[in-house]
Amino acid sequence: MTDEAHLQTAIPKKASTLIIGGGPAGLVSLKYVVEYGERWLEGEEPFLVEMESEIGGTFRWRGYENAELVSSKQLTCFSDFRYPLSAPDHPSLPNFVRYLNNYAEHFGITPYIHTSTKVISLNYVSDPKDGYKHVALLQRLDSYKENLGEPIEILAKRVIITTGLHVTPNIPLIPGLNTEPKSPNAPEWIHSSSYKTRSQLENKEILVLGAGETGMDLAYESIMSNLNSNKEIWMGIRNGFLSFPKVLNNFKVLGVTFDGNLPIDGLITNLFEDTYVHKWISQSNLRWFISDFIIKRVLWILTGTMAGCNQWVGELPKEKQGRAFVFLNKSSKAMKFLNKPYYNLSKIHKYFFHYIDDYQSSNQKQKQIEIVPFPKKINKDGIVIFNELPLHRKKEINWKSKICKPDLIILCTGYKQNFNWLGKGYPKGPEECEIRGICSEKDLSIGFIGFVRPGVGAIPPISEMQTQLFQLLSQNKISIPTSPETYHLLHSPTSRIQYGVDHSTYMSTLSRDIGSSPGLFELWREYGWFVLFVYCFGAAFPTFYRLIGPFKSEKAKGIVETELWETIQRRGLLGNIFMGVIPMAFYAVINITAYIIEKTWLFTAPLFGLPPPPDNIMQSKPHIKVKAT
Known part of the structure; x- marks a missing residue:
């Protein structure tokens, strides 16, 4: 539907549910409201x-x-609308935007989109009637x-906010660059949100600031834009990052090249890691620490370093290297250019x-790419003065x-959220929502969907599970969940980002809620051994949580029997032994031991x-208390 067509479509003055934001989280929320509301x-x-x-949201x-997805299609797309098996594992962003448009058309929700x-x-409405608790002021916009016209006032019974994590650019202040007094020879600078094509990078010396996936992408694009020049490329980071390729391949083992093309976000199995996990094991995060310990040793054997996968620079402190603490950086294309002066694998090991x-x-x-500390300032000559490492x-x-005297500085420093448009009494973001970061028991008619980020995984399927829970809570079909929140990543208390979760643990928690x-036994009785086997060896794919329950799908x-089985087949016999059978057996022993002790x-x-055995062996992560409405 064209922009002009939408502008001619009248907006209803009342809504059973108002959804704010047209990215994946908004679309899947609308689909569930229409189908199950x-x-x-x-x-x-x-x-x-x-x-x-x-x-399309941030993807558009x-x-x-x-740019392409760093999470696999198997994990990223929604439970009941899938990519074909022939599609690449990591589609381009324009391709994923087409997928989202096809999703809206397939389920007939396009007429409900403005x-x-x-x-x-x-x-909040001061004197709500007939269940209309919220009043929203909307403004139609033209193509510029x-x-x-005049703002439009509408009433809503429920509101779902899906405006996303990537909204307002986070721009750190760097003296001499973007503060007063500005250096007379300060370089040009942009935030990564303004970057679109390689033509912006050609024939320039570039300093990329930030070591997230966008920073890695743009550092690589800077190199590729200047292959035939002598221009320098720098990458400035504060503390460190954890690099991992999004696809597991390119290993040479005893003279044999392993090229399995296995997306890493689909390698964690369900049985005894996500399901049938004893509460003590879950609350202690023991699974994360054990898997981190093992993975680091395997990485040393395969690549010679434990800081990341073939990562020789920019490492985190040793105590922070692991899935329990950070978001994995799955854009590894730039690593070979960063590693170059520091690569130190012995000939015997190699x-x-x-x-x-x-x-x-x-x-x-x-x-x-020269790795450098984060800048302290830009001096009067336009030279970057760095902080100490x-x-x-x-x-x-x-x-x-x-x-370091760049022509261009690119701030790949992320985004922040702005909820100033929310009136008095509303939670100012998901950090004030004590129910799984989705809503508050003070008011179950307002929900935040798509605001947690997985360490390894994808936001769209998490959004689907979140909106399922919100549907049930806001319609009073289930009680408010009270089980401990064992899914939070162990961020530093001073970290700017506090919304990280372990993907599989969070999905498993929501499915139980x-x-x-x-x-x-339920799977075996209804679907037989094959579906049961795929579930045990599969990752936390959203389709698994549509096999039973209130949102069961035909x-x-x-x-499960086709696409998700294919992901297991691709691991091969040895892969399933080392990535499936052995971890399952190990975690089975730990969980059964805890059960026997209890x-x-x-x-x-x-x-x-x-005294009886405790239910909680540790306190769950505290939430900011919501102000009374």
């Missing part, structure tokens, strides 16, 4: 508003040339984002095991002998006058 009367149908002229409006419509404010850095041309071999990265000394977590069985304690406690 309470029936509405004529003139109060649910609808979605999106400020931009097209749907913050994308750039050559683009070029901005929410100015959202407030100028106001079109003879048996090593990671293959694929240099496609002789031009690439001549290039490198943290102690754990003291070996990175190349930059000290060079002058919803009542869609498959039991092994499509789920076929998807039952023994429970049985003997009365005999010896001891």
Whole structure:
């Protein structure tokens, strides 16, 4: 539907549910509201508003040339609308935007979408009637984002906020660059949200700031844009990062090259890691620490370093290297250019095991990215003065002998969220929502969907599970969940980002809250051994949580038996032994041991006058308290 067509479509004055934001989280929320929400009367149908002229969210409006998904299609797409098996594992961003548009058309939710419509404010109704608790002020926009007509006031029974994590650019202040007084020779600078094509990078010396996936992408794009020049490329980071390729391949083991093309986000199995996990094991995060310990040793064998996968620079402190603490950086294309001066694998080690850095041309071999600390300031000559390195990265000394005077600085420093448009009494973001970061028991008619980020995984399927839980809670179909929150990543208390979760643990927690977590006997009885096997060896794919429960889908069985089975087949016999059977057996022993200890304690406690075994062996992560409405 064109922008002009949307502008001619009248917005209802009432809505059973108002959804704000047209990215994946908004679309899947709208789909579930239309399919599973309470029936509405004529003139109060649910609808979605999106400020931009097209749907797609950050994938549409913050994308750039050559960008593609870093999470696999198997994990990223929604439970009942899948990519074909022939599609690449990591589609381009334009391809994924087409997928989202096809999703909206397939489920018939396009008529409920109003683009070029901005929410100015959202407030509680002072004297609510007929269940309409919220009043939103909307503004229609033209193609230049100028106001079109007078604001429109609408009433809503429920509101779902899906405006996303990538909204307002986070721009750190660097003296001499973007503060006053500005250096007279300060370089040009942009935030990564303004980057679109390689033409912006050609024939420039570039300093990329930030070591997230966008920072890695743009550092690589900077190199490739200047292959035939002598321009320098730098990458500045504060503390460190954890690098991992999004696809597991390019290992040479005893002379044999492993090229399995296995997306890493689909390698964690369900049985005894996500399901049938004893509460003590879950609360202690023991699974994360054990898997981190093992993975680091395997990485040393295969690549010679434990800091990341073939990562020789920019490492985190040793105590923070692991899935329990950070978001894995799955854009590894730039690592070969960062590693170059620091790569230190012995010939003996390389003879048996090593990671293959694929240099496609002789031009690439001549290039490198100089890793540097985060800037302290830009001096009057336009030269970057850097902060000192943290102690754990003291070996990175190349930059000290060079002058960094870039033509362009790209701030790949992330985004922040702005909820100033929310009126008095509303939670100011998901951190004030004590129910799984989705909503508050103070008011179950307002929900935040798509605001947690997985360490390894994808936000769209998490959003689908979140909106399922919100549907049930807001319709009073289930009680408020009270089980401990054992899914939070262990961020530093001073970290700017506090919304990280372990993907599989969070998905498993939501499935239990919803009542869609498959039991092994239940799966076997209804679907047979094959579906049961795929579930045990599969990752936390959203389709598994549509096999049973209130959102059970007839499509789920076929998807499990084809696409999800294919992901297990691709691991091969040895892969399934080392990535499936051995971890399952190991975690089975740990969980069964905890179960035996608990039952023994429970049985003997009365005999010896001891207290019963505790339900919680640790406190769950505290939430900011929500102000009373």
